[in-house]
Amino acid sequence: MDTDIQSLTHGKISQLFPHQEELISAITAKLWDGARLIVVNAPPGTGKSVVAIAIAPSGTLISTSTVHLQNQYAGYGLPVLKGRSWYECSLVPNITAEDAPCAYSQMDCLASCAYKRARAAAVSSKVTVINNSLLWVEAAYQTPLIARRSVLIADEAHKLLDDVVKSAGIEIPKRAFSTLVNNYWPPTDSDAIREWARKVMPTVRAATQAVYRKGQLRLAAVGRRLLFTLSSITRYAGWQFIPGDDSVMIIPTDGSALIKEILTRFKIVAMSACITDDFVRTHWGIDNFEYIETRCYYPPQIRPIIFLPATAIDRNATAEDYDRLAEAVCNLIRLNPSKRGVVHTVSAHLTHELAARLGNTDIAGRIVIGIGKERIKAFSRFTAIPDAVLVGPSFSEGVDFAGDLARFQVVAKIPFPDKTDPRIAHYSHGQYMSATISAFIQMYGRGVRSPDDFCVTYVVDSNFRMIRRFLPEWVKEAVVSHQ
Ligand code: SF4
Numbered sequence: 482m483d484t485d486i487q488s489l490t491h492g493k494i495s496q497l498f499p500h501q502e503e504l505i506s507a508i509t510a511k512l513w514d515g516a517r518l519i520v521v522n523a524p525p526g527t528g529k530s531v532v533a534i535a536i537a538p539s540g541t542l543i544s545t546s547t548v549h550l551q552n553q554y555a556g557y558g559l560p561v562l563k564g565r566s567w568y569e570c571s572l573v574p575n576i577t578a579e580d581a582p583c584a585y586s587q588m589d590c591l592a593s594c595a596y597k598r599a600r601a602a603a604v605s606s607k608v609t610v611i612n613n614s615l616l617w618v619e620a621a622y623q624t625p626l627i628a629r630r631s632v633l634i635a636d637e638a639h640k641l642l643d644d645v646v647k648s649a650g651i652e653i654p655k656r657a658f659s660t661l662v663n664n665y666w667p668p669t670d671s672d673a674i675r676e677w678a679r680k681v682m683p684t685v686r687a688a689t690q691a692v693y694r695k696g697q698l699r700l701a702a703v704g705r706r707l708l709f710t711l712s713s714i715t716r717y718a719g720w721q722f723i724p725g726d727d728s729v730m731i732i733p734t735d736g737s738a739l740i741k742e743i744l745t746r747f748k749i750v751a752m753s754a755c756i757t758d759d760f761v762r763t764h765w766g767i768d769n770f771e772y773i774e775t776r777c778y779y780p781p782q783i784r785p786i787i788f789l790p791a792t793a794i795d796r797n798a799t800a801e802d803y804d805r806l807a808e809a810v811c812n813l814i815r816l817n818p819s820k821r822g823v824v825h826t827v828s829a830h831l832t833h834e835l836a837a838r839l840g841n842t843d844i845a846g847r848i849v850i851g852i853g854k855e856r857i858k859a860f861s862r863f864t865a866i867p868d869a870v871l872v873g874p875s876f877s878e879g880v881d882f883a884g885d886l887a888r889f890q891v892v893a894k895i896p897f898p899d900k901t902d903p904r905i906a907h908y909s910h911g912q913y914m915s916a917t918i919s920a921f922i923q924m925y926g927r928g929v930r931s932p933d934d935f936c937v938t939y940v941v942d943s944n945f946r947m948i949r950r951f952l953p954e955w956v957k958e959a960v961v962s963h964q
Contacts, residue, residue: 489534491558497535500778501528505535508750511771512536512632518744518770520638520761521752524777524955525926529752530554533634536750539607541632544616546640547879554610561610562603562626568596580698584705585690604629613637613644620743621649621713631747637878638751639919642764645739646904650720650732651710653703658729661688661704667722671734674722678714685711717742723903732904737766754926755919757953763911777955784929784936788962789813790943794831794894806893807838809941813891814844814870820888821863824872825924827894829853832874835893839872848872878923883930890928892940895948896920918951925956 486494497505504523511519523529530553533543543559545551555561566579571594573581578596582588590597603609604626611619611626613635619627635641659666663684667677689704710731714720717738723730733739743749744767751761758772777784791809792802810824826832829852836850849866851859851873863871864886876882877896898905898916908916928936938959949960 486531486535489557490531493557494531497531498528498778500775501532501535504532504773504775507773508532508536511773512538512748512750516771517748518761518767519748519750520756520758520770520772521750522754522756522758522772522774522953523752524754524775524779524953525929526777526779526932527754527775529636529754530557533636533750533752534559534608537608537634538632540630541608541634542616542627542630542747543608543610543634543636544613544641545610546613546637546644548612549879549881550636551610551612559608559610560599560602560606562599562615563612564615565596568594568599571595576698579702585693585701600626613641614648616743617645617648617739618709620746621709621716627746633743633747633749635749635751636753638753639755639760639923640753641751642736642740643904645743646733646736649710649713649717649736649739650730651706652728652730652732653707654728655725657700657703658707660692660700661685661707663688667731669722669724671719671721674720674731675714675718678711682708682711682715721903730903734907735766736904737764740765741767753919755922757915757918759911759951760915760919763909763915774953777958779929779932779934781959781961783932783934784925784938784959786925786938786940786956786960786962788940788945788949788960790945791941793943803834803838806941807835810835810891810893811839811842811844813889813939813941814839814847817889819868821866821868821882821886822870822889822891823876823882823887823927824870824891824893825877825896826872826874827896828874828899831894832872835872844870851876877920877927880927881930882927882936884934887928887936889937889939890924892921892924892938892942892945895940895942895944896924897944914948914951918948921948922953922956 486497508519534557543554551561566577568578570576570578570581572590583590662681665681665684667674685704685708689701693701719734719738720731721734761767761770792805794802794806826835832852839845839848847868847870849859849863849869849871851871856873856875863869896917898913900906925938928938
């Protein structure tokens with residue numbers, strides 16, 4: 482195993498920290514012992530991507546959930562293969578490889594094609610980075626990229642199952658679905674859906690080609706996605722069809738079967754700050770694995786969690802509950818003048834309720850609401866104002882609030898998964914709790930990104946009591962208020 486980290490990271494990292502060397506030795510020893518699955522719970526600050534690069538033998542895929550982390554690997558000089566929509570087609574102007582003719586028929590195309598070049602580099606490289614969704618597609622189609630690999634390092638491994646389930650299943654507008662299946666609707670009975678998938682595939686294939694020829698590129702791309710789901714249905718058991726008012730969903734009922742399928746192809750090193758042994762047992766349905774939990778190398782003093790229960794917001798919350806929450810959040814913002822902060826709200830609804838109330842206070846000028854498509858613009862506005870407070874539901878992953886970007890964050894609501902989502906509805910209590918803990922740790926980890934950083938996390942949702950005792954030790958040790 483080559484641990485010349487300077488050459489492996491193209492000069493970006495000059496040497497490993499002792500804790501990284503220790504972790505590398507522990508993982509490689511288990512790999513050499515023949516372990517098929519090694520789960521590594523490593524808190525923020527471990528430098529997991531550097532560890533991943535150091536342990537990766539020739540023939541490794543590194544898979545991530547977010548573009549942010551892919552870019553980090555790209556910064557270390559590793560080739561990254563993204564989905565087709567990331568590459569411009571050089572044959573047809575103004576379209577991406579997603580909508581290019583080669584997606585619908587064999588083409589002997591230009592050597593200058595960016596997509597082809599990226600694929601060729603990914604296939605020939607000893608270590609390649611892809612995302613979890615693409616991983617599932619490549620594995621299902623047994624592409625040359627997969628065929629030569631024997632080790633998978635799943636970074637952000639707590640997202641692997643969700644991403645693979647999303648990639649295998651589909652949610653599409655009802656009208657598009659109806660057009661593509663020519664009104665041959667699937668049964669809701671999970672046994673009969675496989676037979677339906679077999680029968681409907683030629684229809685969908687023909688409809689996809691037809692709409693592509695008519696120039697309906699978006700619908701054709703949906704047709705290709707649907708064909709992929711149909712082919713997965715014919716190969717793996719356990720699917721459900723969920724018709725909604727505007728859209729339909731076809732999703733695997735048991736995503737753990739897909740994870741087990743990946744495990745048959747690779748030795749897996751699953752790394753995350755938010756993955757625990759309990760998570761792997763309850764979500765992935767796997768008992769036989771090696772588990773490594775490291776301590777946090779950021780002292781708890783620079784990442785305190787202060788629990789100040791104000792209220793618990795649930796679907797029955799009243800206007801008074803929202804008032805109480807807004808008052809608590811407002812007081813914490815006042816307590817941190819001249820500092821940037823983040824308020825994690827979990828849902829669009831809660832964001833609107835808070836925005837309406839905070840907008841009538843003396844701190845209104847500091848509030849930046851980041852929601853839906855406005856999220857990215859809001860983030861850039863937030864970074865330009867020295868005492869801004871970003872309020873939104875989706876800043877708990879894929880974004881770093883290092884240094885002055887956030888000196889405080891407020892958890893307005895514990896991130897319990899949404900039980901109305903059919904993918905969540907069948908969770909057992911254990912799965913539900915471990916998913917919640919994983920999401921909370923993800924949120925908590927946003928604020929402190931280096932040993933000389935500092936960020937206090939205030940938790941105002943009294944439901945924190947329900948999850949506190951299940952948190953990993955490195956999180957528990959940071960809780961300085963014990964109400
Ligand atoms: S292979 Fe050809 S058609 Fe396909 S994206 Fe590249 S240039 Fe376009």
